[in-house]
Amino acid sequence: MAVNENLRTPIVSVMGHVDHGKTTLLDKIRGSSVAEGEAGAITQHIGATEVPIENIVNKCGDPSLKDRFIVPGLLFIDTPGHHAFTSLRSRGGALADLAIVIVDINEGFMPQTIESLQILKRFKTPFVVVANKVDRIHGWEPNKNSSFLASYNKQSERVKSDLDNKLYEVIGELYNIGFNSERYDRVSDFQRNIGVIPISAATGEGIADVLIILLGLAQKFLEGNLHYDATAPGTGTVLEVKEEKGLGTTIDTILYDGTIRKGDIIVVGSLGDPIQTKIRALLKPRPLSEIKAEEKFQQISEVTAAVGVKISAPNLEGALAGAPVRVVSPETVDAITEQIKSE
Ligand code: GTP
């Protein structure tokens, strides 16, 4: 295994217009596409899904891939409301290391598709475009969980040309906002061209292609950015503020640097003065469980970036989605509180 122990898991944001299939794509990745026959090996975190490299490589059916990839896996974030995402991005700086922009191939570009692309442009985040719902193209014969090309080659000439035309429109839209792109299998240099991957989140067609391209992007663009310092104090962003039975108000957090421990003092952004509180519990859902009931959560004593984790602590009622979370010490608490206040 070529995984480099010092590299953290890249954070991959899934973005795009309402109903274009972000959550369905993630369901497929953590469900039948990657987890089929390997249940339990996938860890699901709060508001995020961690897919270990082994699962990706096994799914793609080519053991030689193991030697090519150095990241331990991919941590996917489903972007909820677009507003929350924008604020996540600006607060966390480069919170997302990579992104997937998903567009319904039949509906084409919509306002949030364009907005997503503009955010990525601003932050210079490497990304792929996923043209979803190819199974809705009239006459499409689904080939469950197949690679896109294998399925495409089995379609009728009419279906192929229909898909080509729709894809051409997506490529044209991308060009209009300043991105050169090509169908992913025709891209030789991902630094110059964005790869567009036709998929169906419903049938699983093309999902393996998405995972492989993402690993390739991580390899090519991120190696220098993914070294982390496990001894650094934890730094993260609030994804969601949630009431949990028996725990009170908790914050679902993406930790993107350092380590966070039970008992740590943290400072969390709020509408008023930043909240200073002590971590009562750190919680993760059990692997492959639905994030629904609190008995599914596992208490852990510490966790290292990048990871999604639920934090339980007193006085979190005023915490704000998108706000920073920082572990502090008596020496750093004042400076960090001031810094969060002025953000
Ligand atoms: P928001 O979270 O509201 O922005 O939507 P979303 O992007 O997460 O979309 P979601 O995954 O909820 O999908 C919206 C609808 O499209 C659901 O009814 C899905 O079942 C359907 N859908 C998603 N992907 C596909 C696909 O590949 N093919 C078909 N036929 N339907 C799909």
Ligand code: MG
């Ligand atoms: Mg969704």
